[in-house]
Amino acid sequence: MYVWQQAEGQRHARAAVHFGSLDVGATFAALCGSEPTVGENDIHGPGKPWLDPTCLSCDTAFRRALGIPAPRPDATPRAGGLSKARG
Numbered sequence: 001m002y003v004w005q006q007a008e009g010q011r012h013a014r015a016a017v018h019f020g021s022l023d024v025g026a027t028f029a030a031l032c033g034s035e036p037t038v039g040e041n042d043i044h045g046p047g048k049p050w051l052d053p054t055c056l057s058c059d060t061a062f063r064r065a066l067g068i069p070a071p072r073p074d075a076t077p078r079a080g081g082l083s084k085a086r087g
């Protein structure tokens, strides 16, 4: 199971090792391979939503781990994968 965690300007995904939230100053292993530190603005609450953009590497790894397809495959510039064979 994975959860999202905002840190260092992006919203990363991490393994949910416990159900509590991380404290200011905590570091965690993000799915993208980075180990960001949770800052004061990364603690969210009712009047304090996470507004930083999603880390694309974490998003890709998250979807791959859970088998969720990409939201807009036509928006990704990658070639192949979705092309239909025509004969």
Ligand SMILES: [Zn+2]
Binding pocket: 011, 012, 013, 030, 031, 032, 033, 034, 055, 056, 057, 058, 059
């Ligand atoms: Zn990340």
